[in-house]
Amino acid sequence: MTEENQRRVVSVIVINEASVLSRITDLFSGRGYNITSLTVAPIPDSRYSRLTIVTAGSVRVIEQITKQLHKLIPVLRVYEHEDMVEKEMAMIKVPITENLSDINILCEAYNGKIINTGENTIIAMVTDEPKRIDNFLKAIKRYNPKEIVRSGAIALER
Amino acid sequence: MQISGAQMVIEAFIAEGVDTVFGYPGGAIMNVYDEIYKQDKFKHILNRHEQASVHAAEGYSKASGKVGVAMITSGPGFTNAVTGLADAYMDSIPLVVISGQVPMSLIGTDAFQEIDAVGISRSCTKHNYLVTDVKDLPRILKEAFYIARTGRPGPVHVDIPKDITAQIAEFDYDIELDLETYKPHTKGNPRQIKKAIEAIAKAKRPLFYLGGGIINANAAYEVRELIQKTGIPAVETFMARGVLSYDDKLLIGMLGMHGSYASNMAMSETDLVIGLGVRFDDRVTGKLSEFAKNADVIHVDIDPASISKLVNADYPIVGDVKNVVSDMLEQVGKIDSENYESWRETIINFDELHPLTFHEDSERLKPQWVIKRVGELLGDDANISTDVGQHQMWAGQFYPFTRPRQFVSSSGLGTMGFGFPAAIGVKAASPEKTSINFTGDGSILMNVQELMTAVEKKIPVINIILNNNFLGMVRQWQTLFYDKRHAETDLSVQPDFVKLAEAFGGIGYRVKTKEEFDAALKDAVEKNIVAFIEVIVHRMENVMPMVPSGGSLFNMMLLEKKGDK
Numbered sequence: 058m059t060e061e062n063q064r065r066v067v068s069v070i071v072i073n074e075a076s077v078l079s080r081i082t083d084l085f086s087g088r089g090y091n092i093t094s095l096t097v098a099p100i101p102d103s104r105y106s107r108l109t110i111v112t113a114g115s116v117r118v119i120e121q122i123t124k125q126l127h128k129l130i131p132v133l134r135v136y137e138h139e140d141m142v143e144k145e146m147a148m149i150k151v152p153i154t155e156n157l158s159d160i161n162i163l164c165e166a167y168n169g170k171i172i173n174t175g176e177n178t179i180i181a182m183v184t185d186e187p188k189r190i191d192n193f194l195k196a197i198k199r200y201n202p203k204e205i206v207r208s209g210a211i212a213l214e215r
Numbered sequence: 216m217q218i219s220g221a222q223m224v225i226e227a228f229i230a231e232g233v234d235t236v237f238g239y240p241g242g243a244i245m246n247v248y249d250e251i252y253k254q255d256k257f258k259h260i261l262n263r264h265e266q267a268s269v270h271a272a273e274g275y276s277k278a279s280g281k282v283g284v285a286m287i288t289s290g291p292g293f294t295n296a297v298t299g300l301a302d303a304y305m306d307s308i309p310l311v312v313i314s315g316q317v318p319m320s321l322i323g324t325d326a327f328q329e330i331d332a333v334g335i336s337r338s339c340t341k342h343n344y345l346v347t348d349v350k351d352l353p354r355i356l357k358e359a360f361y362i363a364r365t366g367r368p369g370p371v372h373v374d375i376p377k378d379i380t381a382q383i384a385e386f387d388y389d390i391e392l393d394l395e396t397y398k399p400h401t402k403g404n405p406r407q408i409k410k411a412i413e414a415i416a417k418a419k420r421p422l423f424y425l426g427g428g429i430i431n432a433n434a435a436y437e438v439r440e441l442i443q444k445t446g447i448p449a450v451e452t453f454m455a456r457g458v459l460s461y462d463d464k465l466l467i468g469m470l471g472m473h474g475s476y477a478s479n480m481a482m483s484e485t486d487l488v489i490g491l492g493v494r495f496d497d498r499v500t501g502k503l504s505e506f507a508k509n510a511d512v513i514h515v516d517i518d519p520a521s522i523s524k525l526v527n528a529d530y531p532i533v534g535d536v537k538n539v540v541s542d543m544l545e546q547v548g549k550i551d552s553e554n555y556e557s558w559r560e561t562i563i564n565f566d567e568l569h570p571l572t573f574h575e576d577s578e579r580l581k582p583q584w585v586i587k588r589v590g591e592l593l594g595d596d597a598n599i600s601t602d603v604g605q606h607q608m609w610a611g612q613f614y615p616f617t618r619p620r621q622f623v624s625s626s627g628l629g630t631m632g633f634g635f636p637a638a639i640g641v642k643a644a645s646p647e648k649t650s651i652n653f654t655g656d657g658s659i660l661m662n663v664q665e666l667m668t669a670v671e672k673k674i675p676v677i678n679i680i681l682n683n684n685f686l687g688m689v690r691q692w693q694t695l696f697y698d699k700r701h702a703e704t705d706l707s708v709q710p711d712f713v714k715l716a717e718a719f720g721g722i723g724y725r726v727k728t729k730e731e732f733d734a735a736l737k738d739a740v741e742k743n744i745v746a747f748i749e750v751i752v753h754r755m756e757n758v759m760p761m762v763p764s765g766g767s768l769f770n771m772m773l774l775e776k777k778g779d780k
């Protein structure tokens with residue numbers, strides 16, 4: 058078994074009830090597991106919510122994470138993704154004095170565009186794989202972004 | 216029927232067959248206590264501290280196999296009970312613990328005796344509930360009992376705001392539970408079981424590694440049959456004491472940090488570990504990379520998360536150990552017990568080389584003698600509880616256990632103060648047996664107020680205090696690993712334990728000789744009231760063998776042979 062830490066995406070289907078999110082995050086903190094990002098929203102027309110957790114650990118740790126998640130009473134299903142489509146969104150706020158056409162072209166390369174313009178700043182959004190979002194955020198630095206927000210990843214098994 | 220939330224709690228208890236509730240009243244739980252006052256279907260035992268209520272419920276559960284029930288109030292009542300919840304969680308003891316909460320309208324306002332109880336209990340219970348609508352209460356109570364006793368058992372905490380217990384709603388306990396997200400896996404995979412049997416048949420030095428899960432699953436007698444039919448030797452964890460009878464020829468002994476030499480060597484030499492209801496605890500395995508190094512591992516457990524958590528299982532079998540062992544028994548014909556003859560001889564040789572024993576001392580009683588002596592005098596007629604420390608390990612090593620559920624101890628959490636209240640619970644569940652609590656001069660003071668409970672409810676627990684004027688186990692580590700710097704472990708200043716017992720209305724004895732001990736125990740059993748028997752024992756006795764923390768199981772510190780010095 059490899060002891061190296063590797064990035065993993067885990068999706069968890071849980072009953073949408075009070076304190077269920079704490080049960081999940083308490084499990085991670087209590088057992089010393091790592092959460093890189095976490096997104097959660099209700100699944101339409103059901104009593105369930107779906108969480109997407111990006112985590113890292115050795116094979117043994119990841120196996121424990123999925124098993125321990127399964128043990129929680131309100132957890133219906135845990136997917137440890139192997140072959141998935143993964144997307145993340147980012148929004149940036151940039152001074153309106155920057156080169157907007159360059160920014161727009163850059164955003165388009167990452168499935169995005171300028172979505173709002175204000176008196177002093179504009180807001181742009183992109184949607185792409187988390188690794189590509191990293192690249193986008195590096196590239197956008199030269200335009201002096203004032204604020205950056207990332208959504209955390211969501212994923213679906215192919 | 217339309218009843219109040221408080222009445223629902225009572226009706227649920229009755230429907231679940233609860234006959235004993237341990238608890239302590241207070242403001243937020245008063246509505247429920249009012250209903251307890253009005254009923255006569257079950258008895259309530261008033262402990263003198265909420266921690267003791269939960270430990271008593273644990274003892275009751277362990278001795279009876281039923282779900283233990285405790286009831287406490289909000290705030291400090293609840294926080295006092297947390298240690299008990301954590302203890303039950305670590306040892307997989309099924310409990311339902313009901314706590315009062317401030318009324319819904321006050322939650323979140325830092326009200327008097329308010330604390331976020333479910334926030335605290337989340338990490339030390341199998342599941343918990345904050346009831347926010349009285350209409351949910353019947354379902355929640357039924358789920359709580361169901362979740363506590365099924366799968367890997369554990370404590371379930373139900374927090375009920377005071378106004379909910381006063382509100383009226385429909386009570387129907389015959390509802391079908393619909394737990395789509397909770398479906399414990401109880402039947403072992405037949406293909407895996409077949410493979411495991413084939414592996415056993417091929418092995419030259421197989422070893423049963425028996426754990427507390429066998430007792431939880433009520434599978435001890437099936438396991439006894441499997442061991443007898445296969446002729447394969449077995450080691451027990453501390454949690455599993457009593458699965459096999461002490462005089463079973465195939466029982467090598469207890470393994471682990473204070474396991475016998477033969478048990479630990481057998482585990483180090485085996486080529487196939489057959490783990491039943493175990494979890495490869497660090498106190499059992501020692502250094503993981505050296506644990507059963509040359510062995511394949513069969514691991515049967517109801518909790519999938521226990522399998523391959525610490526030691527990789529070559530034959531993982533998720534299921535109730537009773538079902539799996541029954542399935543194994545059907546194929547037991549494939550295993551020839553003759554194959555293991557030389558393996559059994561090897562183990563006998565290990566045991567002859569370093570048997571589990573101790574040296575008598577002419578001046579002071581040895582604690583091990585006391586435990587053996589109680590075994591000789593009471594044996595199967597006693598249920599045994601312990602506190603935590605040296606006495607606990609000696610009880611595990613030297614008491615002649617004959618049956619499952621005879622032994623109750625705080626194993627996983629190691630809670631000092633567990634023994635006395637647990638022994639009260641044991642006695643409540645099993646009044647026909649003598650309830651003995653082996654304890655130390657440190658541990659007994661951690662729930663000594665239970666003298667009052669035992670006197671009031673006439674629960675004649677006999678506490679045998681092995682008094683070495685030390686926090687003995689910590690002192691042992693200080694002696695061995697901290698160059699004899701006995702920091703804050705010297706308990707030379709002590710209460711008069713005899714007078715202490717008498718002050719509450721119990722009986723006390725102080726003994727220094729074998730004759731005095733025999734007489735005191737006989738008298739305490741006859742008097743049939745709660746007793747302290749304080750035994751002055753050798754101060755510096757160490758628990759041996761010992762695998763130093765993090766060391767390999769086969770590298771044991773051993774009892775010095777007589778004349779070695």
